[in-house]
Amino acid sequence: MLGDFAVLLIAAVLVNNFVLVQFLGLCPFMGVSNKLDTAIGMSAATTFVLTLASVCSFLTYRYLLEPLDLTYLRTLSFILVIAVVVQFTEMVVRKTSPLLHRVLGVYLPLITTNCAVLGVALLNINQAHNFMESLIYGLGAALGFSLVLVLFAAMRERLVVADVPEPFQGAAIGMITAGLASLAFMGFAGLV
Amino acid sequence: MRQIFDIHGGIHPPERKDMSNPGWVRDCDMPSKLILPVTQHVGSPARPVVEVGDIVLGGQMIAEAQGPVSVPVHAPSSGTVTAIEARAVPHASGLTDTCIEISLDGRDEWVGFEGLDNWRDETKAALLERVRLAGIAGLGGAGFPTAIKLASDRDGGIHTLIINGTECEPYITADDTVMQCFAQQIVEGAEILSHMVGAETVLLAVEDNKPEAVDAMRQAAEALEMAEVVTFPTKYPSGGEKQLIEILLNAQVPSGGIPADIGVLCQNPSTAIAVRDALIDGKPVTHRITTVTGRSLKDPGNRRVMLGTPIKELLDTAGFNADSADRVIHGGPMMGFAVTDLDMPVVKITNCVLAPTRTEIPPPQPQQACIRCGMCAEACPASLLPQQLYWYARAKDQEQLERHNLMDCIECGACAYVCPSHIPLVQYYRSAKGSLRETAKEKVRSDNSRSRFEARQERLEREAAEREAMRAARKAAAEARAQAGDDPVQAAIERAKAKKAQQEAEQ
Amino acid sequence: MRVIVSSLVGASLLAAFAAVGSGLVSGVYEQTKEPIAAAARAAEAKQLLEIFPHESHDNELIDDGFVVDAEDSLLALREPGTGYRARRGNEVTGIILPATARDGYSGDIRLLVGIGRDGAVAGVRVLSHRETPGLGDKIELKKSDWVLSFDDKTLGDPAAEKWAVIKDGGEFDAFTGATVTPRAVVAAVKSAMEYSKNNRSALFEIREANKS
Amino acid sequence: MSLMHVSSPHVHKPGSSVEQVMKQVLLATIPGVLVLTWFFGPGTIINIVFGSALALAFEAWALWLRAKDYKMPLRDHSVIVTATLLCIALPPYAPWWLIAVGIGVSVLLGKHVFGGLGYNPFNPAMVGYVVLLVSFPLQMSSWTEPRGIGEVPGIVDAFTALFAASSYDAVTAATPLDLFRQNSGMLFDDLMQSKAELTGPIAGLGWDWVNLAFLAGGIWLLRQRIFTWHAPVGMLAALTICAALGYDDGSSTGGGSVLFHLFSGATMFGAFFIITDPVSSAVSNKGRLIFGAMVGILVYLIRVHGNYPDAVAFGVLLLNFAAPLIDQYTQPTVYGTKKVEADE
Amino acid sequence: MLDVILGNPILLALAALVGMAIAFGALLGFAAVRFEVEGNPLSDQINAILPQTQCGQCGYPGCRPYAEAIADGDSINKCPPGGEDTIQALANLLDVEPEPLDVEHGVEAEPTVAYIREDECIGCTKCIQACPVDAILGAAKLMHTVIIDECTGCDLCVEPCPVDCIDMIPRKGGIQHWYWPLPDGKTRENLIATDRSSEQAAA
Amino acid sequence: MSTPSYGQITHNGLWKNNPALVQLLGLCPLLAVTASVVNALGLAIATLFVLVTSNLCVSLIRNVVTDSIRLPAFVLIIAAAVTGTELLMQAYAYELYQILGIFLPLITTNCVILGRADAFAAKNPLMPAVADGVMMGLGFGLVLLVLGAIRELLGTGAVMADMDLLLGPMAKGWALVVASDYTGLLLAILPPGAFIITGLLIAAKNVIDARIERANKAHVEVQTGSKRVRVTGEIA
Ligand SMILES: Cc1cc2nc3c(=O)[nH]c(=O)nc-3n(C[C@H](O)[C@H](O)[C@H](O)COP(=O)(O)O)c2cc1C
Ligand SMILES: Cc1cc2nc3c(=O)[nH]c(=O)nc-3n(C[C@H](O)[C@H](O)[C@H](O)COP(=O)(O)O)c2cc1C
Ligand SMILES: Cc1cc2nc3c(=O)[nH]c(=O)nc-3n(C[C@H](O)[C@H](O)[C@H](O)COP(=O)(O)O)c2cc1C
Ligand SMILES: Cc1cc2nc3c(=O)[nH]c(=O)nc-3n(C[C@H](O)[C@H](O)[C@H](O)CO)c2cc1C
Ligand code: SF4
Ligand code: SF4
Ligand code: SF4
Numbered sequence A: 001m002l003g004d005f006a007v008l009l010i011a012a013v014l015v016n017n018f019v020l021v022q023f024l025g026l027c028p029f030m031g032v033s034n035k036l037d038t039a040i041g042m043s044a045a046t047t048f049v050l051t052l053a054s055v056c057s058f059l060t061y062r063y064l065l066e067p068l069d070l071t072y073l074r075t076l077s078f079i080l081v082i083a084v085v086v087q088f089t090e091m092v093v094r095k096t097s098p099l100l101h102r103v104l105g106v107y108l109p110l111i112t113t114n115c116a117v118l119g120v121a122l123l124n125i126n127q128a129h130n131f132m133e134s135l136i137y138g139l140g141a142a143l144g145f146s147l148v149l150v151l152f153a154a155m156r157e158r159l160v161v162a163d164v165p166e167p168f169q170g171a172a173i174g175m176i177t178a179g180l181a182s183l184a185f186m187g188f189a190g191l192v
Numbered sequence B: 001m002r003q004i005f006d007i008h009g010g011i012h013p014p015e016r017k018d019m020s021n022p023g024w025v026r027d028c029d030m031p032s033k034l035i036l037p038v039t040q041h042v043g044s045p046a047r048p049v050v051e052v053g054d055i056v057l058g059g060q061m062i063a064e065a066q067g068p069v070s071v072p073v074h075a076p077s078s079g080t081v082t083a084i085e086a087r088a089v090p091h092a093s094g095l096t097d098t099c100i101e102i103s104l105d106g107r108d109e110w111v112g113f114e115g116l117d118n119w120r121d122e123t124k125a126a127l128l129e130r131v132r133l134a135g136i137a138g139l140g141g142a143g144f145p146t147a148i149k150l151a152s153d154r155d156g157g158i159h160t161l162i163i164n165g166t167e168c169e170p171y172i173t174a175d176d177t178v179m180q181c182f183a184q185q186i187v188e189g190a191e192i193l194s195h196m197v198g199a200e201t202v203l204l205a206v207e208d209n210k211p212e213a214v215d216a217m218r219q220a221a222e223a224l225e226m227a228e229v230v231t232f233p234t235k236y237p238s239g240g241e242k243q244l245i246e247i248l249l250n251a252q253v254p255s256g257g258i259p260a261d262i263g264v265l266c267q268n269p270s271t272a273i274a275v276r277d278a279l280i281d282g283k284p285v286t287h288r289i290t291t292v293t294g295r296s297l298k299d300p301g302n303r304r305v306m307l308g309t310p311i312k313e314l315l316d317t318a319g320f321n322a323d324s325a326d327r328v329i330h331g332g333p334m335m336g337f338a339v340t341d342l343d344m345p346v347v348k349i350t351n352c353v354l355a356p357t358r359t360e361i362p363p364p365q366p367q368q369a370c371i372r373c374g375m376c377a378e379a380c381p382a383s384l385l386p387q388q389l390y391w392y393a394r395a396k397d398q399e400q401l402e403r404h405n406l407m408d409c410i411e412c413g414a415c416a417y418v419c420p421s422h423i424p425l426v427q428y429y430r431s432a433k434g435s436l437r438e439t440a441k442e443k444v445r446s447d448n449s450r451s452r453f454e455a456r457q458e459r460l461e462r463e464a465a466e467r468e469a470m471r472a473a474r475k476a477a478a479e480a481r482a483q484a485g486d487d488p489v490q491a492a493i494e495r496a497k498a499k500k501a502q503q504e505a506e507q
Numbered sequence C: 001m002r003v004i005v006s007s008l009v010g011a012s013l014l015a016a017f018a019a020v021g022s023g024l025v026s027g028v029y030e031q032t033k034e035p036i037a038a039a040a041r042a043a044e045a046k047q048l049l050e051i052f053p054h055e056s057h058d059n060e061l062i063d064d065g066f067v068v069d070a071e072d073s074l075l076a077l078r079e080p081g082t083g084y085r086a087r088r089g090n091e092v093t094g095i096i097l098p099a100t101a102r103d104g105y106s107g108d109i110r111l112l113v114g115i116g117r118d119g120a121v122a123g124v125r126v127l128s129h130r131e132t133p134g135l136g137d138k139i140e141l142k143k144s145d146w147v148l149s150f151d152d153k154t155l156g157d158p159a160a161e162k163w164a165v166i167k168d169g170g171e172f173d174a175f176t177g178a179t180v181t182p183r184a185v186v187a188a189v190k191s192a193m194e195y196s197k198n199n200r201s202a203l204f205e206i207r208e209a210n211k212s
Numbered sequence D: 001m002s003l004m005h006v007s008s009p010h011v012h013k014p015g016s017s018v019e020q021v022m023k024q025v026l027l028a029t030i031p032g033v034l035v036l037t038w039f040f041g042p043g044t045i046i047n048i049v050f051g052s053a054l055a056l057a058f059e060a061w062a063l064w065l066r067a068k069d070y071k072m073p074l075r076d077h078s079v080i081v082t083a084t085l086l087c088i089a090l091p092p093y094a095p096w097w098l099i100a101v102g103i104g105v106s107v108l109l110g111k112h113v114f115g116g117l118g119y120n121p122f123n124p125a126m127v128g129y130v131v132l133l134v135s136f137p138l139q140m141s142s143w144t145e146p147r148g149i150g151e152v153p154g155i156v157d158a159f160t161a162l163f164a165a166s167s168y169d170a171v172t173a174a175t176p177l178d179l180f181r182q183n184s185g186m187l188f189d190d191l192m193q194s195k196a197e198l199t200g201p202i203a204g205l206g207w208d209w210v211n212l213a214f215l216a217g218g219i220w221l222l223r224q225r226i227f228t229w230h231a232p233v234g235m236l237a238a239l240t241i242c243a244a245l246g247y248d249d250g251s252s253t254g255g256g257s258v259l260f261h262l263f264s265g266a267t268m269f270g271a272f273f274i275i276t277d278p279v280s281s282a283v284s285n286k287g288r289l290i291f292g293a294m295v296g297i298l299v300y301l302i303r304v305h306g307n308y309p310d311a312v313a314f315g316v317l318l319l320n321f322a323a324p325l326i327d328q329y330t331q332p333t334v335y336g337t338k339k340v341e342a343d344e
Numbered sequence E: 001m002l003d004v005i006l007g008n009p010i011l012l013a014l015a016a017l018v019g020m021a022i023a024f025g026a027l028l029g030f031a032a033v034r035f036e037v038e039g040n041p042l043s044d045q046i047n048a049i050l051p052q053t054q055c056g057q058c059g060y061p062g063c064r065p066y067a068e069a070i071a072d073g074d075s076i077n078k079c080p081p082g083g084e085d086t087i088q089a090l091a092n093l094l095d096v097e098p099e100p101l102d103v104e105h106g107v108e109a110e111p112t113v114a115y116i117r118e119d120e121c122i123g124c125t126k127c128i129q130a131c132p133v134d135a136i137l138g139a140a141k142l143m144h145t146v147i148i149d150e151c152t153g154c155d156l157c158v159e160p161c162p163v164d165c166i167d168m169i170p171r172k173g174g175i176q177h178w179y180w181p182l183p184d185g186k187t188r189e190n191l192i193a194t195d196r197s198s199e200q201a202a203a
Numbered sequence F: 001m002s003t004p005s006y007g008q009i010t011h012n013g014l015w016k017n018n019p020a021l022v023q024l025l026g027l028c029p030l031l032a033v034t035a036s037v038v039n040a041l042g043l044a045i046a047t048l049f050v051l052v053t054s055n056l057c058v059s060l061i062r063n064v065v066t067d068s069i070r071l072p073a074f075v076l077i078i079a080a081a082v083t084g085t086e087l088l089m090q091a092y093a094y095e096l097y098q099i100l101g102i103f104l105p106l107i108t109t110n111c112v113i114l115g116r117a118d119a120f121a122a123k124n125p126l127m128p129a130v131a132d133g134v135m136m137g138l139g140f141g142l143v144l145l146v147l148g149a150i151r152e153l154l155g156t157g158a159v160m161a162d163m164d165l166l167l168g169p170m171a172k173g174w175a176l177v178v179a180s181d182y183t184g185l186l187l188a189i190l191p192p193g194a195f196i197i198t199g200l201l202i203a204a205k206n207v208i209d210a211r212i213e214r215a216n217k218a219h220v221e222v223q224t225g226s227k228r229v230r231v232t233g234e235i236a
């Protein structure tokens, strides 16, 4: 049992990394990775929201949509749940940690539109996860996101001084770096 | 034998010390004029106390210390003050600074000195004052006012005095020479110094590549019981005081601290002699022993030089061939700076003037990108990561520079020496350190401005409120008078007061 | 007080949007319900129809499924799967069996194996696999027509020991540099054939009652 | 006389230059390349020559595009090291276009988009290698059989293989790691006996000698102080520990013996030539120890559980990605900071 | 009623989502009031970065107003006394891309201090009123002096002076303030080997 | 904020402020579904449709919503539009629907859409909002198509294979085989390839922009220091 959860977690963090393998959550990945500190803040926020959203949407699906036979409304209701969770988090963060709030700036509301969040909710349904699995999967997805975000941010701090050719400066070199990282993550294929 | 310890890193550049023939000193010819900068030390400039046209004697104070961290300047010979103006001074910047120019009369007349017969009977304060008045600033290269150093008393006091005869830089043999020729004076000076700070141990530290100096010091040290000569393997930069302390005592000066924090005082042999001369003979610092060396010279060697002698004249006495050199270095090849104007004078910190040929010290190679090979980190005596410091210096990332302890870099140049990419690393660090210091200063400044600005805003508001209150009061008084009641003025004032109090409360 | 007002305003506005949104969506849903169901069926039936084209039978393959449980080691299924029957009139003309090759280069290869009444392979299709793109993935019909080489093979022709890749002395081609994958698929198809032979009566002679 | 205004130090260690460092690395590959040639024929040497020429051309082109001086960087030999290391990792007798794509990717995508020498966060040779591996798995797994000099293809064959369209199919054979990876249900010892390719003294015919030769070259580099011991020792130690823990007396599902892991595939080559790439690895010694150890662990995990037969390249790229973060947390204790911490 | 809803899929969908929406809307409405924040503490952090020259070149009367404007989203490139360094620091704090200084607000210049030529000063006190940090000493009809350590170099006192006796002189300079510049690759000695163009320029 | 002209809107959407290449929004679908032209086209159409619908609706209601429920409300609108699109695609292009997988519902969270709703539609009248939706959608779709074409070509040596999935049987023969005997550069259609090729596209755009800028380097005179204010007010 515990072993299964571990496998699910490793699969979500490394083998099927949300960002580099599954292409989810790329916008914040590219947008909030210029500074290590910010990336760490964003990671924390996303981990919180992602795990919570994964569980909430599971509950909505299992106890509301399925019984009423309204599964076609899943996108609509998930996004509603997520938007509310995020908005609520945002308000709380703004009150309790203004710097984190300004630093995350546009990105806290954008966590709503971080497809990783809706993605994890939908994938939970697609893969027929139960409650615990949804929780673990959400957590794994978030940890995978956080891991690569933090690594990427540290790397971008280093790239700041690199003598990158003009046209590649900024987003382009970020994309290419992410590509090479994604190439490296292909090595995990088949691990679980 | 005392146990010695190793330091991290270090390098072994070719020494080339034989060239200047250690152990022999000659007097430098008397120059026609002297140029004496008012700042030859770390700290605030000395203030000239002579005027153009004044006639001065050797040993006469011509500029007085100004502020606590400062030392006076004395005339090294007799002559006339011919200018007090900005001249090129020995400084890495190559900039000019206030100097006093003295045209020598060649008679070399001196003021009389009054030594102390029994310095042991004096108070420490009196001794310190003498050291200060003698214009002594560290002669080992840093030029920090010695009196301040001797006065700084930390918890626990000073237990060990180290006389730093390491002289680990290539080429330089000034200290070697001083130790061979004036070993006895050094030990006397050490005795005085240890008396002043209350040290129980005196370590005379000499690198093992100076056997004659070791012998001379051993002999002289027999006169002082608490003194011991310690030798240790040659390696650059063992002579850095922090490194030396680790080698001798296996202790580290805390980051950002000074040796006194761990009960150690470190002085150059020449400084010790200067202290001795100041107390026993009453003589100020007016001359020093300087190594003049390099293949561009026909006759290199150690000279006893008057402070203020233009470097050009010093070089010329050693047979300088200007065509073969494309730089002249003040100090050693590792830490010295390139001289941009040969008219700049010899000062208290000038332990060496190096005039290499172009082939001897070739011009710097073009800089390549850092390949992060880590050789610099292997060489760094402070266990820093020079390649990261370099990276962040280029990025101007002050946060990371502080995190990577830039300020603990001693600018020894070991990293740049080994760097296969020929990166002028030390210049990056000096620049980054400069801007770090400046940022800190600006921070203080701007915090001050902010509070003053805000105080002023507050004051203006308060004044405006007061004016408003006054106006209201006058108006109320007028009204009251119009209504004609009893003692309307008093009532109006009461009302105004109440209003003002309320307004102040609101603020 | 402000809390209540704010809450009420929020609630009612959001509710209004939710009402409009869900109303519209369920309207569309009602309209597209049937086309979607049809499309989904068609998609599912497509692969089955590739194995047994329309002409060969008169039933709806997709409605004629039966459960194959995971016990049998020949099919090597990880969980119960669905097989299908093609029939003309009352006669079963062919079956489609699910099978899994567990010894592919990376992970399971899930197959559908169609077997005719005559005991010959009617067609093999790969449902899912994780073989290396560019090497093992040539078992997909989209990438190469290698899977068609099974067509019309029976357990006797080629002989049992020839049901192997050429490198192992059999008669099936392998891809250059990738022998493992075809080896696994050949073995899995062979096992499925054997399964079909062993259970021939149950698979091909079924009364109306057992259907579905 | 013009006086220079330069910062100290004024002297520089004689003979210390990037060019010198790179030359020594090239020299150190010689034993390994010779052993490869002994077992596989001149394919590798031809790859290296062809690859280096291409690499110089690509580098010059990239520098020209970027309006940089191209003389100095071409002379620093770093691109030849990249090409050599990539070509050693490629199967001998690879077709010319495979080498061209690999070198192009290494030099342009691995190195120059990031700014050239010293700025690339990923190991260029390994970028090239992995791109080839995922793009052309067929060509990349076509190693010839190690047969020993005399039986291997000759120079002419090698050139034919390079430029003729067909790859050198006739003699390709799975490498020991391939066979290990595909081992279905054989005990480890039986596996090691089962195929001619696997019956070398330690870990497969030829491969143990190849690894020993690279080990020798690596130790020479270590003695030349081109790098410190931390990364290689970290990697080999981690691999050893993992293999020892995972070894279950050679059952069919076990992880293979310690010696097998140490002396097969690219272990020694990776430990001494790849993970020691200064540019893309961690900077501090502590960091390099961690870097190496993590690569070792990943190599083991991917070899035993992953989809790819060998994993040095992936392990290195993954750790390249992690290196900047490792650097953030592995600063050495600076002079004078130890005491202070102890006090607090 | 319930039957009708349960029986009609469209109504059911409506009801379900509206129910959720009501609950969530209420929650958010509640939170909006409960977690309301006044002011923006971030402006303090921004203000700490601004140089406090109080010169008004940014278009705001002083540094704090500009700090507040930045916290509200104004662009970060309007402070000439701070120059590139301040922009960089702000960009770091706010994690935005640094932009070049907006020259419409002025250009970065050496820091200066005011110097009153005392023999020309008529003691009109106008400069005292103009100084944002009270750095000028003096009383009516008496000669005024600038406290150099307090002067921010804003030059606000220059214009009001009726006799033009105030000069702005460089604050830094001399060996006390000097430090090595970063090697820039421009001089031959610090040539960056990989720069073709600069080598040609030097040649 | 004044309403921009249609020319500006077009230039913004297609080039200057291109959602994919400049704003770096909507990256997930951009990278995930562009392994072939047909997938790219399918997603491009779906996104365009949703973008226009949502901009339209948001612009309509822009004066009604309060701040606290602004985001949930917008998101609801978008989600409704997406679900509608999803259902339609399911009904009429089922196979493509299956290929696009969860990236179809994920259009909901495509940051471009919410981004435009929030940044433009919520502040502008109906027609400009719709125009913005069209142009942003086209700009996004264009990048999708270019990326799809490049990746398909590099990866397989052909473009526009399987167009029938979207456009029906008539598109069956549209596949354009450029190099028949081609060992596909598989990297191009794998995840890393998506990142790298997008990076190269962005770089290419930068090169073009730099060219354009150099070409019309019209010198605008700016008056330095013209925006200064007095800090200490009027001097008496
Ligand atoms: C800015 C500065 C402040 C110093 N303050 C003190 C001090 O307060 N007390 C003291 O004994 N030495 C002080 N020193 C002197 C150092 O301890 C040291 O002896 C001097 O810098 C020369 O050493 P070096 O040549 O190794 O740099 C100071 C030096 C500097 C540069
Ligand atoms: C790298 C380095 C090497 C040094 N070498 C010597 C040396 O050989 N002899 C010496 O007296 N001071 C040397 N110093 C200066 C000492 O650290 C220290 O400042 C000096 O011994 C203090 O003595 P003073 O105040 O009498 O000059 C060196 C400093 C550094 C940073
Ligand atoms: C990265 C990589 C992926 C591979 N993928 C497969 C695969 O999917 N299917 C397969 O049969 N062989 C695959 N192989 C090849 C096997 O490792 C082995 O070399 C091959 O099956 C030996 O077959 P041969 O006898 O045809 O040369 C792959 C090899 C490598 C290096
Ligand atoms: C010890 C050592 C190992 C190296 N290993 C590699 C390597 O694995 N891959 C590579 O492309 N370059 C390698 N290089 C060469 C060089 O560092 C490389 O070209 C740079 O990464 C390019 O910026 C190595 C150089 C040295 C000194
Ligand atoms: S020695 Fe030079 S090239 Fe090597 S890491 Fe240090 S700075 Fe970089
Ligand atoms: S100059 Fe600084 S960084 Fe370089 S070796 Fe010396 S102490 Fe270390
Ligand atoms: S421009 Fe002047 S007033 Fe404005 S922030 Fe900068 S220093 Fe302060």
Ligand code: SF4
Residues within 6 Å of the ligand: E113, E114, E130, E131, E132, E133, E134, E135, E136, E146, E150, E151, E152, E153, E154, E155, E156, E157, E158
């Ligand atoms: S003295 Fe003049 S320049 Fe200095 S702060 Fe006051 S007003 Fe500004």
Ligand code: FES
Residues within 6 Å of the ligand: A023, A024, A025, A026, A027, A028, A113, A114, A115, A116, F025, F026, F027, F028, F029, F109, F110, F111, F112
């Ligand atoms: S599209 Fe996925 S996070 Fe923006």
